[in-house]
Amino acid sequence: MAYVSRRSALTIIAGGTASLAAGRARAEDRPGRVIYPVAVPVYQTQFIADRIGYFKEAGLDCKLVQGGSGVKTREIIASSQGDIGIGDITHPMQLSNHGRAGRVLMPVDTRSSSVMFIIRKDLFDQGINTLEALTAWKRPDGRKPIVSVSSLGGTNHVWASYYMETMGLDQKVTWIGTGNVETMLGSLKTKQVDVLVSSLSLLNDSKEQGWGALLFDGTDETIWNKYIGGKVPVTSHFTLQSTIDKDPAKMQAFVTALWRATQWVKTHTPEQIYDAIEPYVGSTSRAANILEITALQKVSDYEATIDAAGFARGEKVWFREMTGIKPLTIAEVVSPTFVEVARKAYPA
Structure with missing residues (x-):
C-alpha cells in the first residue's frame, strides 16, 4: 500500500502554557522525537501518524524511538530526550508525583487491551x-x-x-x-x-x-x-508541562497529527491498518497483529476525551499502594486544549 504525503498549513491557536490564545502558526520542519514502549499495535496511532504522513503534514520531522518498556519510555520523556510518549496514563502521574509535571495530551482507549x-x-x-x-x-x-x-x-x-x-x-x-x-x-x-x-x-x-x-x-x-465499572482512559499520549511551555505550537502539531491518525484508524480495516504499521510490529505474525488490531478498534477512544466519571473509575486503580502514586485531580493531569483545537480543525 502506497501513501503520498502532502505539506499543508496547520492552523493552531498559539500562546499560553496549557491553553492557546488566538493566532495562526506553522511548524516548519521542527525535529521531534516520539517514544513508544514496545512493538505492539496498541501504540498504532503513533505509527499511523508517521506512516500516513500526518507528522510531516504538520511540519514535523519526527523520529520514532522504541523505549523498550513503558517505564523506560517515561524516563526518556522525563529527561526531555523525547517530546511525546505513549503508555499507561499512570506514567505522567508518576512524573507529576516526582516534581516533573506530567501532562496527558489525549487518551487512546476506553479499557485495556493488554491484560x-x-x-x-x-x-x-x-x-x-x-x-x-x-x-x-x-x-x-x-x-x-x-x-x-x-x-x-x-x-x-x-x-x-x-x-x-x-x-x-x-x-x-x-x-x-x-x-x-x-x-x-x-x-x-x-x-x-x-x-x-x-x-x-x-x-x-x-x-x-x-x-x-x-x-x-x-x-x-x-x-x-x-x-472496573466502565470506560477508563488506560493508555495516553503524554509529555511534560515544561515541554509544552517550551514550544506550544510544536505540541499542537503533534496532537493534531495524532488526532488525525486516530480518525484514520476508525475508518480503515484491520488489514489496511496492519499494512500501514507493519514495519513497527514485525516481531509477531500478520495474523496475530490483525487479530489484535481488530480488538483495538473496539476499545479505541475515537473522541479522545477524558470525563470526570471515567477519571473517577480509574482512581481506585491508579492511586493505591502498589503504584505509590499520590492522588491527583483531573485538572492536574489532563491538558485537553490541544485535542480540542485538533478536533475543530479536523472534525470527526
Whole structure:
C-alpha cells in the first residue's frame, strides 16, 4: 500500500502554557522525537501518524524511538530526550508525583487491551486453568509462580495487579519485568516465567508455537465492567508541562497529527491498518497483529476525551499502594486544549 504525503498549513491557536490564545502558526520542519514502549499495535496511532504522513503534514520531522518498556519510555520523556510518549496514563502521574509535571495530551482507549494472562501450555495441560489454581501451585523449587510483565509499573503490571489484588491473589505470585516482545515471548518459551501478561498478538503467537494458553482475559468487556465499572482512559499520549511551555505550537502539531491518525484508524480495516504499521510490529505474525488490531478498534477512544466519571473509575486503580502514586485531580493531569483545537480543525 502506497501513501503520498502532502505539506499543508496547520492552523493552531498559539500562546499560553496549557491553553492557546488566538493566532495562526506553522511548524516548519521542527525535529521531534516520539517514544513508544514496545512493538505492539496498541501504540498504532503513533505509527499511523508517521506512516500516513500526518507528522510531516504538520511540519514535523519526527523520529520514532522504541523505549523498550513503558517505564523506560517515561524516563526518556522525563529527561526531555523525547517530546511525546505513549503508555499507561499512570506514567505522567508518576512524573507529576516526582516534581516533573506530567501532562496527558489525549487518551487512546476506553479499557485495556493488554491484560491477557498467558500461561505456559504445559501448566495449562496440567489443569491449571484459573488464577486461583495458578496461585495454589508452586514451582519445583517451592517458590511462588512467576508472572511476567513488560515492565514493573507499566500498563500490564498496573492493571493485572489490580485484578489480582481485588481477588486477594496479588501476594501469591512474583512479578518480574521482561522487556520487549522478543524477550517476553522468550521467557515464556523457555519456562523462565509461568505466566505472561500481554496483548492478543502475543497470546496468538504463543498459542501457535505451542508455548502458551489463555488463563484469564482482563480485556473482556464483561470482566472489565465487573471489576472496573466502565470506560477508563488506560493508555495516553503524554509529555511534560515544561515541554509544552517550551514550544506550544510544536505540541499542537503533534496532537493534531495524532488526532488525525486516530480518525484514520476508525475508518480503515484491520488489514489496511496492519499494512500501514507493519514495519513497527514485525516481531509477531500478520495474523496475530490483525487479530489484535481488530480488538483495538473496539476499545479505541475515537473522541479522545477524558470525563470526570471515567477519571473517577480509574482512581481506585491508579492511586493505591502498589503504584505509590499520590492522588491527583483531573485538572492536574489532563491538558485537553490541544485535542480540542485538533478536533475543530479536523472534525470527526
